[in-house]
Amino acid sequence: MPDLSASARPVVTRKDVARLAGVSTAVVSYVVNGGPKNVAPATQEKVRQAITALGYRPNVTARALKMGSSRILGMVVPKISSPFFASLAQAVEQAAEQEGYAMLLGDSRDSLTVERRHLSNFADRQVDGVFLCSVVNHRPEVSELDGRGIRTVLLNFSEYPLEVDAIGPEFVGSSRRAVEHLASHGHRDIALVQGFVTGNTLDGREFGWREALKGMGASEGRIFRCSFDRAGGYDAGRRFLALTERPTAVFITSDEQAVGFLRALHEAGLRVPEDVAVMSFDGSEESEFSWPPLSTVRQPVQQMAEAGVRAIIGTGRDEPPRTQVFDCELVLRRSCGCDEP
Known part of the structure; x- marks a missing residue:
């Protein structure tokens, strides 16, 4: 046969x-x-x-060699299971597709070693550009891509001026406003649940929290460091509950962590926001459907994705690299003490 x-x-x-x-x-x-x-x-x-x-x-490979363009872009995220990074990857893919480009996605699994392996793989495949959501928050290593003439855009990254394009939210000011909003509900003891950061620099959200406390004249607040996921937030919640005197409000650096934190509070019989007010960061769809619905800092995902695509294959591809910082929106729901809009 x-x-x-x-x-x-x-x-x-x-x-x-x-x-x-x-x-x-x-x-x-x-x-x-x-x-x-x-x-x-x-x-x-x-x-x-x-x-x-x-x-x-x-033959796509042969055509790429002949035309000098693969019409393929690469993207690396720390964890594709994260609702925020999943929505960001989807927005980038849609924006690239409108320009006739396909996208390869790599999940670094919060590992710098895996991140670098993905970047090397994309370089070998001669992609036209790479979007990098790095596990490093200060000057990620992209020299291999630069050496091969592959333009790189750092997404969800807006802390420092760089030699490559960087696009992200206004972490510091947005976080400060979120904490100040908690203070407007009468809270003075506001804790921070902060995700682990690779490197020796502070996360912009922590800077914003510290600035807000300083502006309130409050003493340094408590910090619960954990992984950027639900399990990390749950662990932080358990440690928060073990305190003899608990803060009355908490600012949490991602919606995903906040969901885990809320579970710990619910298991202990605490009410939100009556016993503990909660504000998080990201503005993912998950925040709207948690219980109670989360007050959060919403990142402009679609705007950041479109700006990234323009920087690589659109009107910005012939311009020098630059840092673009986008304002965020406070979405006020039940968890901070506000009623549903």
Whole structure:
């Protein structure tokens, strides 16, 4: 019995398409690549019909070498299971797709070693650009990409001016406003649940929390450091509950952590916001459907994604690298003491 697997089928070439359509291979190339020469509509239709009949698939790698563009972008995130990074990756993919680009996604699993392996892999594949949400919050290493002429955009990153494009939220000021809002409800003892940060620098959200406390004339608050996920937030909540005298409000550096923190409070029978007020950061869809609904700092995900795509393949690709910082929105719900809007 003959082997009918895909690997055993003969490879359809551009010559086969040209022969069936009754045109030259150059004309087939013009139709497939959208130029550089125009082809009459009737002839284009004949070529497309031949492509469909034969199941022709262009050699993307060969075309990339010839045209100097793979029309593929890479993106690395610390954890794709995170609601925030999942929504950011989706927004970037949609913005890139509108420009005719496909996207490869790498999950670094919060590992700098894995992150660098993904970047090296993207460089070997000759992608046209890379979006990096690094586990490092100060000057991630992207020299291999730069050395190969691959433009890099750091996303969710707005702390420092760099030699590469950086796009992110206004972490410090947005966090300060969130803590000040908790203070407007009468809270003076406001704790911080802070995700672990790779490197020796403080996270911008922690800076904002500290600035707010200083402006209130409050003493230094308590910090519960944990992983940037639900389990980390739950662990922080358990440690918070073990205190003899607990703060009356908490600012949490991600919605995902806040969900875990809320579970710990619920298990202990504490009411939110009556016993403990909670404010988080990110503005993911999860914040709206937690109980109670989370008051949060909403990042402008769509705007950041579109700005990143412009920096690599749009109007900004010929401009020098720059840092773009986007304002965030306070979304006030039940968890901080505000009613639903």
